Amino acid sequence: MRIMVFAAWIAVVCFYGSTVALGASHSTDPNQYITPALESLADGTLSGLEDAYTVLNNGLNDPAVNTDPALKFWHAVARTGMMIFDTNDVSINTSLVEILEPFGVTVSGNDFDLIPLT
Numbered sequence: 001m002r003i004m005v006f007a008a009w010i011a012v013v014c015f016y017g018s019t020v021a022l023g024a025s026h027s028t029d030p031n032q033y034i035t036p037a038l039e040s041l042a043d044g045t046l047s048g049l050e051d052a053y054t055v056l057n058n059g060l061n062d063p064a065v066n067t068d069p070a071l072k073f074w075h076a077v078a079r080t081g082m083m084i085f086d087t088n089d090v091s092i093n094t095s096l097v098e099i100l101e102p103f104g105v106t107v108s109g110n111d112f113d114l115i116p117l118t
Helices: 002-023 031-042 046-060 069-085 096-103
Strands: none
Touching: 031 046, 031 069, 046 069, 069 096
């Protein structure tokens, strides 16, 4: 009898543990998305902008926090940047930079302060 109770206890713990692990991808705190995104934005690079957009977009897809106004604001900021500089089709198929390329305006480099517009 004790073996059956122990086996049932193990089964419950394993099931509950796997359920918790599956739900761990969602957060109840929007700052778990906002903080790393702001850190990525603060590095001043195009790749940081792409990383921030991806993290914030994941936050908007998380039903536990997608109504947070700060998360929506920073997502809008990152998306605006992506509308201008997204040449890797992360969020937008055609960015402003890609529209201007036929007119001779190109962007090279990764750092915002060192990007030469030619």
